[in-house]
Amino acid sequence: MARLIRNSLMKALILIFFASVATATGDAPFIVAHKKASLTRLKSGSERVSVSIDIYNQGFSTAYDVSLLDDSWPQDMFDIVSGNTSRSWERLDAGGLLSHSFELEAKKQGMFYGAPAVITFRIPTKAALQEAYSTPILPLDVLAERPPEKKFDWAKRLLAKYGSQISVISIVVLFIYLILTPSKSSAAKASKKKR
């Protein structure tokens, strides 16, 4: 009887331990923000920077008053073309995703090292505003001197990408064609034999 009680007590303790370990990671939101910046050169020669920021909530509870602020683009180097560098949402549920993007036009030439964007949010258990940083971006070579593309570069690129597939398909099609269509010399030989 005592042994039974001891066994059940052990099991209960183990259960409680595991339960506590599972909840030990907390029930707060965990904001993971992904910032991406890409350069596009327009025909007119000006360069545009498209910035997109994805905010994921990998935690276990909702984040309220999520506000994104990206001050890493100084006014003397970039002009805002479309969108806004800051945005706010009411809430971000656990497992949810928020996206924001904007476009800038580059004014000055040179290497640009961007800082991460700042995301602030509130959680019910704490009064202070919580902060989270996004991923940093790779250095951007703004308005770099690009060597002019040689005449048939685009053809070379297409060939490199699809060359093997095109050659294989052409070999197979040629082979099928050769088998299906009888040649003139063989037809003449057949008719001669019949005579």
Next chain:
Amino acid sequence: MAIKILRVFFIGLLLLQFPLFQVVRCQSEIEADVEGSELGIVREDVQDFVGGNFKPAPGVETICLFPKNSAKVVPAGEKTELLVGMENVGQSPLNIIAIEASVHLPFDHRMLVQNLTAQVFDNASVPPSTQATFPYIFAVSKFLQPGTFDLVGTVVYEINQSPYQSTFYNGTIEVVEAGGFVSVESVFLVTLGISLVVLLGLWIHGQFKRISQKTKAAPKVEVGTGTTDASMDEWLQGTAYNQSSSKSKKKK
């Protein structure tokens, strides 16, 4: 006699080679290919930290996320990105030194498949009571077989000049073959399949024709006996048989 000698000679040669025979064994190759990318300038003392085994710091939480890739699909030979979220619950700022990862076999964690290039950070820090995200771009070897593998990712950081290390991911990834649907092998395989089906169809068609020809040819046999009439004509002239055969000729 010569043939007998030759036979003995060849049998002897075969017997001699027996101890030299070796069964061809397959050796699983572990690729030493390492790919990845680096972000920024490298610290001088990074080599002391990368590769060492440190304990995780108590006030630090890590999380791993494959952006827009919940199935954790990794094309072999192509860049895959994952995000490492760090939360600094402690009181002092945290300096990230490097993120490194390695690929293992799923059923035996000690079998290392590939060590992925560590990404070192020069000036990455997480202030106290904040969360920060860091990217880690890696590429597994192009020749890695598609399948499930174990990826172990660790982040090395320091708090107050003492190094720590946390494992942010210790789970499975799906390695798939990079490349589109149309490839050299797929085109050949599809053509071979179609040709085999066509050949089968032709053979069945031939069989049908043969069977149908057999049933049609039976009545024709009787017509064949008509050709022997020519040899019988001379000595049958004037008889009743000759008259009936000439009638049948006229009909033709």
